[in-house]
Amino acid sequence: MALSVIARLEPGSRAAKRGMSDLAIRNLFIIPTITFLIVFNIFPLLYSLGYSFTDFRASTNAPAKFVGLDNYKFLLNDEFIWRNFTITAKYVIISVTGQVIVGFGMAMLLNRDIPLKGLITTLLMLPMMLSMAVVGLFWKLLYDPSFGIINYGLGLGKFEWLADPDVALYAVALTDIWMWSPFVMLLSLAGLSAVPKHLYEAAEIDRAGSFYTFTRITLPLVAPILMIAIIFRTMEAFKTFDMAYILSSQPTTELIAIRLYKMAFLEWQTGQSSAFAYIVLIMVVAITNIYVKYLNKVKER
Amino acid sequence: MAQIELKNVQKFFGPVQVIKDMDLTINDGEFVVMLGQSGCGKTTTLRAIAGLETVTSGEIFIDGVAVHEKKAADRDIAFVFQSFSLYPHMNVYENIAFPLRAVGMSNAERDKAVKEVAEILQITALLDRRPSALAGGDMQRVAIGRALVRRPKALLMDEPIGALDAKLREEMRSEIKRLHISRGSTSVYVTHDQIEAMSLADRIVIMHDGLLQQIGAPDEVYLKPANLFVAEFVGSPVMNVADVVLAASGGQIQVRLGHGDAGFHFPAGLTNHLKETGADIALGIRPEAVSLQHDAKDGYIPVETTNIEPLGSHDIVDIKLGDISLRARTESGFVSGEGQQVWVNIDPAQAHFFDRSSGLALRGQS
DSSP: OHHHHSOOOOTTSHHHHTTOOHHHHHHHHHHHHHHHHIIIIIHHHHHHHHHTTBOOOTTSOOOOOBOTTHHHHHHHHOHHHHHHHHHHHHHHHHHHHHHHHHHHHHHHHHSSOOTTHHHHHHHHTHHHHSOHHHHHHHHHHHHOTTTOHHHHHHTOSSOOTTTSTTTHHHHHHHHHHHHHHHHHHHHHHHHHHTSOHHHHHHHHHTTOOHHHHIIIIIHHHHHHHHHHHHHHHHHHHHTOOHHHHHHOOOGGGOOHHHHHHIIIIISOOHHHHHHHHHHHHHHHHHHHHHHHHHHHHHHTO | OOOEEEEEEEEEETTEEEEEEEEEEEOTTOEEEEEOOTTSSHHHHHHHHHTSSOOSEEEEEETTEEOTTSOGGGTTEEEEOTTOOOOTTSOHHHHHHHHHHHTTOOHHHHHHHHHHHHHHHTOGGGTTSOGGGSOHHHHHHHHHHHHHTTOOSEEEEESTTTTSOHHHHHHHHHHHHHHHHHHOOEEEEEESOHHHHHHHOSEEEEEETTEEEEEEOHHHHHHSOSBHHHHHHSSSSOOEEEEEEEEEETTEEEEEETTSSOEEEEEHHHHHHHHTTOSOEEEEEOGGGEEEESSOOTTOEEEEEEEEEEOSSEEEEEEEETTEEEEEEEETTSSOSTTOEEEEEEOGGGEEEEETTTOBEEOOOO
């Protein structure tokens, strides 16, 4: 069955002349990918699962000692770890909500006939093409209390965006919103342009106002693709590391990814951090699953 | 219920004029069908009445109120789309209730109205289904239900049954007619199907190239076409049209077709008005007015059959007369095959004459 799906080689092609069969070609493409996945993804995944039950420290030569579920027990009972989770949850909610509002708003603005639409769309997409670390670095400059352009522009004087423990997390989220709103915009734009025009005409005939049309026609029809954007952004926001790490080192901005990094590579608690990573993994999978369930429900119609 | 009036309406899409000098009054409670080929401007006219399309110039009145500047929502008109345009994420009940919810009608009233319309259209059993789970005819019923539920001033339909199969079309046609009679709503219906037009309309509006060709009751349009376009567009099979020469012969006039010497005899009274025109004249004759005989008879011309279309209830027989071909309607099995000798005559009372250059019908005083 699998073989019949694969197209036969052209009898006169170069590959055929070199004596390669369909099967050989298939293997040539698939085996490197599979090997790569096993070596760099599957193996570390399983290996770290093993470490998560030990007190292994990569910085010493001491042999790893099996400690059972002790690492998990310790982490789940540690109130500082829970604070990291709370901070992360707050960050994810602010950042993803912001991105959806800004991104969807931009998509609504762009979903009409305007001059230079293509150029504007491309320019708006620039932020998400940059490296996270680079964005972190120059937003640090923008936020700078003494010469940052944000304080200058808003006339805030020497406002400490990143040093103020109450504001720093919002400042990091704002940077993330700036960077990733275009992503939501792009997907929303695809969703909006897929809504058939005649439905809007029908709604107009049915005397629906613009707000009613938006909530009852536009939003439900864009929901599936918007949901995909939200899933992607939630997963990404959950594991935010580089940008936040560069921007601020406040305890109030210590996201789980930063805590995990510190635990693994500054404190060298390899076993414990493996357990931590697994807790995070399970949480992300669980949250994503909620979204996917909802997405499937929406897609049913 | 309302009267709709179009006054000197013009519509341009860029340099292309799709509606030209449209003057039309649709009376209260009337069922008007706009008939024409695709691209003739009939749908654009309908959309202009609904407010989905702006007009370049001219005025549209509904019940004497100028509406051409108003938005569709403010015209209180319902529209049934060719593509049905049901809301895919709502079930049938929500679809029909949508226009009522949009204007904030109370729950109880809304429920009653929806149930009532569903009852009339016999879709009560489908109320909690989604449009994607409906058959074509039911989708159309829902679309009509959504249009009727708020008792609009007028109901506009854009080829509402064009997407259905032949049998269902016939069924829905009579259903639409029944609904119109029971509700008495002013209806404007666009179609390219003349059978639909003939069977539904109180009056037919025939359009071509953005221009009104003729407005009239179905039988009027059929029996007295105003010009060559209407004559050839209405009726199936199409009317025979041929250039003719008139020649006097005794007390009668001989109408010669196909550049031959043979001609049909017309009483002088029927052709008197043709003498003064001096233009090239075309004769239009419907197949049912062409009679065939097996034997020679006075006034009949011998011809040969070239093609037979047996249609069950009757046959359409093509005959060759000089260098033109005429189609005649005969009882089924009248002619057994091609290449047979038959005698042909036409009924002068059912003949139409047209001015070749202007296309206009030439009629006597009678």
